Amino acid sequence: MKLILLGAPGAGKGTQAEVICEKLSIPAISTGNIIREALRNSTELGLKAKSYMDSGKLVPDDVVIEIIRERLSKEDCKNGFILDGFPRTVPQAEALDRMGIVIDRVIDIEVPDEKIEARMSGRRVCGKCGASYHIDYKPSRDGVTCDACGEKLVQRKDDAPETVRERLRVYHEQTEPLKDYYRGTGKLRVVIGQEEVADTTRETLKALEA
Ligand code: ADP
Ligand code: ZN
Secondary structure (H helix, E strand, C coil): CCEEEECCCCCHHHHHHHHHHHHHHHEEEEEHHCCCCCCCCCHHHHHHHHHHHCCCCCCHHHHHHHHHHHHCCCCCHHEEEECCCCCCCHHHHHHHHCCCCCCCEEEEEEHHHHHHHHHHCCEECCCCCCCCEEECCCCCCCEEEECCCCCCEEECCCHHHHHHHHHHHHHHHHHHHHHHHHHCCCCCCEEEECCCCHHHHHHHHHHHHH
């Protein structure tokens, strides 16, 4: 199954991607995670992306398209994959089509802006391995350190309220048009993000079959 997860920043795409990844044994590919890892390792890509990411802007299309082209050519993508956070613009979606990749389903997770702003303030991330948590919806075992590596959890710089508002603006302007792009293909399914993660997951799994 080749899947795309669409939705505003903080709608819960990453969490749903992890669940589907387990369930279907296909890799979850997050452009945000790939870029953050490049940042932690101070690679050329990381340095190029930093100012865009920190200010809530999108990293230029050609940069992320190359990241995805490379990632999708790996062996583990042969039987399918989940794209979390790509495509985010119409040119990115067109590039995916040009790569000859036929997507089976696009799941759009809808959460209203007011809820997003509140949710983002509770997000935490591990600065060492990149695992993400939420103080209410997905806390780590002790609430302060990473379950996977024990590092102290921190807030992402781009989760600051002003930056979140900019990311939402960018989402509505550049990413939301993708709903129409994929609605036309008959592959789009809309899932309303619920208060409880498990409830959203149930809806997502239904949407995979329907
Ligand atoms: P969220 O979904 O919570 O916004 P991500 O981790 O997916 O967070 O993305 C964080 C940032 O990484 C984005 O604000 C953007 O700067 C960059 N980014 C991730 N994916 C893309 C993409 N497909 N195109 C352009 N920029 C991207
Ligand atoms: Zn960690």
